Amino acid sequence: MKFTWKIGGEAGFGIMTTGLIFSKIVTRHGYYIHDFIEYPSLIRGGHNAYEVTISDQSIGAPKEKIDLLVCLNQETFSLHKKRLAENALVIYDSLDFSISEKNYQLVDIHFQKILDDFKGQQIMKNTIALGASLALIGADLQELHQILESQFGRKGKEVVEFNQKFASAGFDQVREKYASLIKTIFEKKTVQPALVITGNDAFSLGSVVADCRFYCAYPMTPSSGVLTDLAAWQNKVGLVVRHAEDEISVINTAIGASFTGVRSAVGTSGGGFALMVEAVSLAGITEIPVVIFVAQRPGPATGMPTWTEQADLLFSVFSGHGEFPKIVLAPGDVEEMLKLSAEAYNLADIYQTPVIVLSDMFLSESHQSLLKSNFDDFANSYQVKRGKLVNKPSTNPYLRYQVTADGISERLLPGTKNYFYQSNSYEHLEDGHSTEVASEVKKQVEKRAQKEITYLKNDFQLPKVYGDLEKAETIFVSWGGVKNIILENMGQNSALIHFTYVYPLDSEKIKPLLTKNKRYILVENNATGQLGKLLMMTTGIEIKEKLLKYDGRSISCEEIVRLIS
């Protein structure tokens, strides 16, 4: 059972907060949600919308039809009516605009009149809409009242009660005038507590679990949620957050902190990452771990800041001049984001090299439910693995860049008494001093390359296979945030190969997955099929059939369904 609620209105009037409150209330009733937002890169004006899909099972993508649309203005109805389900519920205000279509169940709430009667402000339309929506889906009002209390409690009882009045007004009007339309599908169940988090929140939580102690960033949509989370938590958690003057400073500051022994990360989107790549190369040759969170948005250049795309995969894979190992991970939903971002810190420390965690706007800014018990189990069992970071070297003299079988050398914590060394951006000898001697240069190039081989042997993970590759007629191939859209719409006769450890890839291990006598379809939110190119580069196998979308919107359910029907 799935049900989709959507609210729309003018930007700047609280749509985003309203949507999140709806998601939380439904989650507190014992259901799972996935939501996403649509907004222009403006603070006021333009159209904002928030869509929540509710299910009694875990869910990670929107569905095709809207079951309840809340129109805070006429534009919302005209923009979204094409997606309304048969007999969908539409909340609107007949005093504001009229709806002539007859194939919907209209719920006429006189927002402006309620505001006038109770002397409310425009923003309280949202509270009325929430009350009315909860009544229509058969939920109770208690959770909303509680949220309003925690939101406005600081301002005193009167303010709380004033806001609650608007919630009750919407709720009661539905109960009185539209009792026959009320659904009973969302009655409160025994609740296993769940978190309602975005991909950005999941990266922030993963970072805290992984003992990240320094986060540096320059605000850039859609990655800024991480900066907001970690900056707010810094005193409680004991990490330091620096909002630096530009992304160049951001990553170099993080490299300085990481050199000194502190787990460090940076976050940005494509344009900011472009400024960082010089230092990605620095981290590569100096062998300093750093975790880089890149939340993709449509490019090139400024592109469309508030929409989604997956077009920076190859840019990430090839970021930085020169040749050095790097690891690129791309989680597909919030749970994978939590786990892989925490894992990124371990991999960065073990391989002493940059690790990039790729997200996209759709994953970064959409909420999903995550059972609290899942979070707790993961957080409490996570092991911090710092690889060969040592307080005392095992050899004398200490060689920072000692050639070893696995390519990884001991990294001595700076400040350790009786020792010193340099980490060097120039090509260097095993002891760190600069060199241009051919044989020594070759040794270090090969030593660094060996780390990639070690990674592929010890830590690389095969793509996850959903469904049965042998029985499936169609095999979808994807990476990152499009995972659940495919998974929830591909039907019984399909399977999905979903890559999260996207670079480097082990050709021999993945070839068998791609050479079955089946119909393969590559699904990516970009125009050129970048994972397809990467797979071709690694394995020589080309996936010819592709579903590529590059208009800033996520792949839709119908686009998947159409391919298999």
Place this chain on the structure above:
Amino acid sequence: MSLVEDFSGYNPTWCPGCGNWGIGMALKTALANLNYSPSDILVSFGVGCSGNANDFLNAYGLHTLHGRSVSTIIGMKIANHKMPVIAVVGDGDCYGEGGNHLLHAVRGNHDVTVIVHNNSVYGLTTGQVAPTAQKGFKSKSTPFGIIEKPLNPLSLALTQGASFIGQSFAGNLPHMTEIIAKAIKHKGFSLVNVLQPCVTFNKIYTYPYFIQHSYKLDEKYDPKNYDQALVKTEEYVKEKFALGVIYQEERATYTDELSQLKNASLVEKDRFKDFSSIISEFI
């Protein structure tokens, strides 16, 4: 008791007579005089002739990228604010490529010392003009003379909030040693601008030129007087160079203001594990 020799790495490859020799020796002497050992200090090197000191100075060192040293030392200090942190950089490096980083680092009053080898040319790339050269300076990249006015690093740092500004001359080892030691001891952002002849590529800003154009601040000079310091820093672009501590102010440093560093440095502190206290906002 530590010795100057403890800090000596490889023999420098600088040109005979280069001002870098003096600056390198002054830094090592200052560190020895302050009784540090190479294990006690964090040093970040830029890229250029000055940055090549990475191989000549023993310390926990990080040879970074051109222009980025000032950003890396901020990270070093935040990670372990109990260790002294120094950047060894050039004028093209710190005032040109990394100018934006310097501007914002001084605002933060990070407790670090930035030693700028200022010779007004790019020596390592064979003598192109640096942003500190006087208008009209001819070089490989400006054969008809540079059009821009010179950047004034001293007044720039002063007006943006540097809490220590010192200036010295590469030809005066005792003076450099004294100013560098004072800069390292100062709690807050310290800029030491060292006037340095490039004997190979700069035939104008020579040892005699600097001797002629510089003078020592006398004992009556009060470095706490901001207005007076502003006048002194303005002399820089008039080719009149005051040597000494031009400005010094006591002010909370960046890490002083981070309450999460009160009990232990970031690198030493215990791991945070009370995850339930941060997830409640998501329920």
